[in-house]
Amino acid sequence: MSEASTPKERTRARxxxxxxxxxxxxxxxGIGVAALMKRAGLTHGGFYAHFENRDDLVAHxxxxxxxxxxxxxxxxxxxxxxxxxxxxxxxxxxxxxxWKHTDRGCPLPSLGGEASRMPTAARQRFSDGIHAFRxxxxxxxxxxxxxxxxxxxxxxxxxxxxxxxxARTLDEDAARLALGASRDQLKRRIGLPIDxx
Amino acid sequence: MSEASTPKERTRARxxxxxxxxxxxxxxxGIGVAALMKRAGLTHGGFYAHFENRDDLVAHxxxxxxxxxxxxxxxxxxxxxxxxxxxxxxxxxxxxxxWKHTDRGCPLPSLGGEASRMPTAARQRFSDGIHAFRxxxxxxxxxxxxxxxxxxxxxxxxxxxxxxxxARTLDEDAARLALGASRDQLKRRIGLPIDxx
DNA sequence: TCGCCTATATGATGCTCATCATATTATATG
DNA sequence: CATATAATATGATGAGCATCATATAGGCGA
Numbered sequence: 001m002s003e004a005s006t007p008k009e010r011t012r013a014r015x016x017x018x019x020x021x022x023x024x025x026x027x028x029x030g031i032g033v034a035a036l037m038k039r040a041g042l043t044h045g046g047f048y049a050h051f052e053n054r055d056d057l058v059a060h061x062x063x064x065x066x067x068x069x070x071x072x073x074x075x076x077x078x079x080x081x082x083x084x085x086x087x088x089x090x091x092x093x094x095x096x097x098x099w100k101h102t103d104r105g106c107p108l109p110s111l112g113g114e115a116s117r118m119p120t121a122a123r124q125r126f127s128d129g130i131h132a133f134r135x136x137x138x139x140x141x142x143x144x145x146x147x148x149x150x151x152x153x154x155x156x157x158x159x160x161x162x163x164x165x166x167a168r169t170l171d172e173d174a175a176r177l178a179l180g181a182s183r184d185q186l187k188r189r190i191g192l193p194i195d196x197x
Numbered sequence: 198m199s200e201a202s203t204p205k206e207r208t209r210a211r212x213x214x215x216x217x218x219x220x221x222x223x224x225x226x227g228i229g230v231a232a233l234m235k236r237a238g239l240t241h242g243g244f245y246a247h248f249e250n251r252d253d254l255v256a257h258x259x260x261x262x263x264x265x266x267x268x269x270x271x272x273x274x275x276x277x278x279x280x281x282x283x284x285x286x287x288x289x290x291x292x293x294x295x296w297k298h299t300d301r302g303c304p305l306p307s308l309g310g311e312a313s314r315m316p317t318a319a320r321q322r323f324s325d326g327i328h329a330f331r332x333x334x335x336x337x338x339x340x341x342x343x344x345x346x347x348x349x350x351x352x353x354x355x356x357x358x359x360x361x362x363x364a365r366t367l368d369e370d371a372a373r374l375a376l377g378a379s380r381d382q383l384k385r386r387i388g389l390p391i392d393x394x
Numbered sequence: 395t396c397g398c399c400t401a402t403a404t405g406a407t408g409c410t411c412a413t414c415a416t417a418t419t420a421t422a423t424g
Numbered sequence: 425c426a427t428a429t430a431a432t433a434t435g436a437t438g439a440g441c442a443t444c445a446t447a448t449a450g451g452c453g454a
Binding site: 007032033034044045047048053054 | 410411412413414416421
């Protein structure tokens with residue numbers, strides 16, 4: 001997942017990978033230091049050679065999550081015509097695959113609500129991640145020559161995050177409906193064709 | 198806040214009021230049994246005379262939160278023309294007042310992300326609350342004779358929840374922009390007039 | 395006023411957690 | 425092969441937690 005030069009850096013990256021997965025799946029407090037280190041194939045003692053304390057870990061884990069998110073974002077938006085990129089991104093972000101795999105990709109649906117209660121460093125990472133996501137959407141929307149691309153981008157991002165948040169608390173059938181509704185409405189208001197399905 | 202007949206019922210209601218406030222503010226795990234009972238003017242021992250265990254408390258506290266939310270919902274939507282009611286609801290739900298007072302009203306922005314990780318009883322309460330919210334929106338949208346009111350209602354709810362979730366992780370200036378953007382875009386797509394401001 | 399029952403308080407138990415001091419293993423260098 | 429240094433392991437400490445057994449207090453019928 002993450003490459004690094006020294007063995008220690010590789011170990012640190014492994015810890016962060018596991019933390020990023022576990023926290024998206026179980027919440028920021030959902031995994032303790034000992035359990036996390038075990039998942040990384042280590043014991044709890046070595047933890048403080050890699051991080052100042054648990055808060056420091058959380059902040060860097062949030063970074064790691066937004067790296068995943070950015071990767072997906074760029075995979076769809078970059079090197080695609082704007083309309084196609086946006087359509088693909090909406091379909092992927094609001095897919096049943098994404099619904100199922102709570103430990104991957106964008107941290108906002110699973111941890112967005114907790115972000116405001118996190119220590120400053122982690123919270124700042126969320127803030128930066130949101131701005132970057134919104135800016136990427138705004139650029140694509142501007143390319144489509146839609147009016148107020150900045151405002152529309154904020155609105156689109158809000159709906160994407162909200163729809164997945166809600167869908168994840170619903171059972172599978174209700175989630176399917178909610179996700180489909182937001183995929184359709186989002187494409188409609190961006191002026192994209194709506195595929196049957 | 199809540200009335201009841203026997204003293205014990207009044208005590209229980211007080212505990213639930215405090216739990217509902219504290220959990221919206223600090224997260225579902227943000228307050229322990231002892232601290233909660235102290236906020237209600239009691240000590241920790243009596244807790245189990247009112248609730249089976251902590252999970253039971255959480256489930257009923259979520260109920261209590263959706264009662265607050267429903268009250269606000271109906272205050273705006275009922276006994277108002279549909280257009281006016283929706284406009285007021287959007288303005289209130291996405292207001293800076295709501296942004297500040299994390300311990301009041303709808304639990305979805307603060308706890309929506311955690312809901313999927315809660316025990317079944319609490320999670321079911323969230324699911325019911327979402328359906329009721331969506332149905333109320335759909336009824337108002339249908340009165341406006343908009344196409345696909347059910348789908349639109351799901352989409353509008355998603356944007357409302359997502360916008361407040363994101364705004365709460367942003368600083369005040371960025372939050373103001375995000376909330377304003379979603380207020381405008383929501384009204385635009387519902388065909389409501391957009392007030393200057 | 396006396397005793398009963400309901401509601402709340404005290405105190406204890408066992409668990410999980412973050413953190414740290416110290417020991418041990420692994421790696422690299424001479 | 426020996427030694428120094430870096431990386432991880434062991435074990436302990438103290439705090440906070442949910443839960444429960446038991447004790448006390450406070451209102452109500454006699």
